[in-house]
Amino acid sequence: MAFWNEEIETMPREELERLQLRLLRAKVREMYDKSAFFHEKMRSVNMLPDDVTDFDAFRRIPFMKKTDLRDNYPDKLFTVPYDEITRVHVSSGTTGRPTVVGYTQNDLNNWTESLARGMTSFGMTKKDMLQNFHGYGLFTGGLGVHYGAERIGATVLPISTGNTERQIQLMQDLPVTAWAGTPSYMFHIADTCDRLGVDIRRDTKVKLAIAGGEPWSDSMRNKLQDRTGVRIHNCYGASEMSGPMFLECAEQSGLHVWADLAYMEILDENGDPCAEGEKGEMVVTMLQKEAFPLIRYKMNDISSLTWEKCDCGRTHPRLGRISGRTDDMLVVRGVNVFPSQIESVIGEMAFLSPFYHITLENDNYMDAMTVEVELNEEYLTEDMNALANMSKQLASRLKSILNIKAEVKLVLPGTLKRFEGKAKHVTDNRSYE
Ligand code: ZN
Numbered sequence: 001m002a003f004w005n006e007e008i009e010t011m012p013r014e015e016l017e018r019l020q021l022r023l024l025r026a027k028v029r030e031m032y033d034k035s036a037f038f039h040e041k042m043r044s045v046n047m048l049p050d051d052v053t054d055f056d057a058f059r060r061i062p063f064m065k066k067t068d069l070r071d072n073y074p075d076k077l078f079t080v081p082y083d084e085i086t087r088v089h090v091s092s093g094t095t096g097r098p099t100v101v102g103y104t105q106n107d108l109n110n111w112t113e114s115l116a117r118g119m120t121s122f123g124m125t126k127k128d129m130l131q132n133f134h135g136y137g138l139f140t141g142g143l144g145v146h147y148g149a150e151r152i153g154a155t156v157l158p159i160s161t162g163n164t165e166r167q168i169q170l171m172q173d174l175p176v177t178a179w180a181g182t183p184s185y186m187f188h189i190a191d192t193c194d195r196l197g198v199d200i201r202r203d204t205k206v207k208l209a210i211a212g213g214e215p216w217s218d219s220m221r222n223k224l225q226d227r228t229g230v231r232i233h234n235c236y237g238a239s240e241m242s243g244p245m246f247l248e249c250a251e252q253s254g255l256h257v258w259a260d261l262a263y264m265e266i267l268d269e270n271g272d273p274c275a276e277g278e279k280g281e282m283v284v285t286m287l288q289k290e291a292f293p294l295i296r297y298k299m300n301d302i303s304s305l306t307w308e309k310c311d312c313g314r315t316h317p318r319l320g321r322i323s324g325r326t327d328d329m330l331v332v333r334g335v336n337v338f339p340s341q342i343e344s345v346i347g348e349m350a351f352l353s354p355f356y357h358i359t360l361e362n363d364n365y366m367d368a369m370t371v372e373v374e375l376n377e378e379y380l381t382e383d384m385n386a387l388a389n390m391s392k393q394l395a396s397r398l399k400s401i402l403n404i405k406a407e408v409k410l411v412l413p414g415t416l417k418r419f420e421g422k423a424k425h426v427t428d429n430r431s432y433e
Helices: 013-034 036-044 066-071 105-121 140-151 164-173 183-196 218-228 339-348 384-402
Strands: 087-091 099-103 129-132 155-157 178-181 208-212 231-238 243-247 262-267 280-286 297-303 330-332 335-337 352-363 366-375 407-411 426-428
Touching (some): 105 140, 129 140, 183 218, 335 339, 339 352, 339 384
Parallel strands (some): 129 155, 178 208, 352 426
Antiparallel strands (some): 087 099, 262 280, 280 297, 330 335, 352 366
8 A cells, every 4th residue: 555655654663763862852952942831841850951862861851731731821832923823723621721722834734744644544545535524613623634635635525514414415426435523423424324225335435434533442443334334544633732643554453653743652650661562641742843842741541552563564653542531531522521611611600509410421322411510509499481591501601611512400409419529520321332
């Protein structure tokens, strides 16, 4: 199968690691000079840029965390002025403060390059037409995938999410061969096709897909592939890194992490490197990012990494499936949701008590979120209209903060379970089998 950038993609490991160290040292030097935040991090451990002589020395630099992004909202971590910034994306962060990511033209180019390599690696070419289900706008999935596919010369149908029957009509009328979107939306497409009597194998030309943005398992993938006849490739990324970045090749055995763009560490609970293939916490350094650099950033995801050469011929390391989170972030319908965001909305409303509970279900792999909140004693009423209005107010505020719909249930004071110590606010009943 073809390569997008064969020289880089097949570079021997030793050469790649030499390149990584060189880029890493240059980035540390640059950040030390340009970023007050990073300068202070280095000083806190008495390090100078020249001390970073190898990867072990690099590991002495303190982590960068999600709370650092919150504390430096909106753009204090940018290291270039706005006249060098070409685009800004915004995603949900903790406690109501979103994460704002800036991109220089080079940042956009590198992001697009990483997707162009990934798409080529599972067999997409300029002959393909990609139907992009990802939302266009502040979410990075839509535009990221869009430009990646255009870069390899494919045709893009930028249809975005929703209006499923129209999606299915267009994928029959046009020579669509590939999809990009969340796994749950692809299940929804498959269900809707069944209902409409459309057979994806017979009535469309769709053969390939990229799926990401939410947790799922290999058994879900097998089911979806069996149902649709479409070969589906995983995708990993986060807005802090640029957006979706790393894709699975045609071997479907892990996501290729482009080592010239990212240095990925997998660490155990003591912060020491895990053995290859062993699960640990992901910490990423972006080697060429300009506007919003990441150095030793804790992704809060758990996975493993192997440098074992892939059967596709690519030498870059591969990331295993994401097997969990180290924080309380939930991914619901592809959207990042922090319980703290819900808590702050509840806090805004005088008629609600602070007692709440979030329940997640996924009937047919389609996520549904229910938020139960106890009414404040003083606002108890039998007036159904008043109750309906309170529910509506909460539901619409949650929708505007979270960007997804939550079912809201107001309950009587004292009915939700009380906890000694740390409250358990979330019951996640979703199954990925
Ligand atoms: Zn491969």
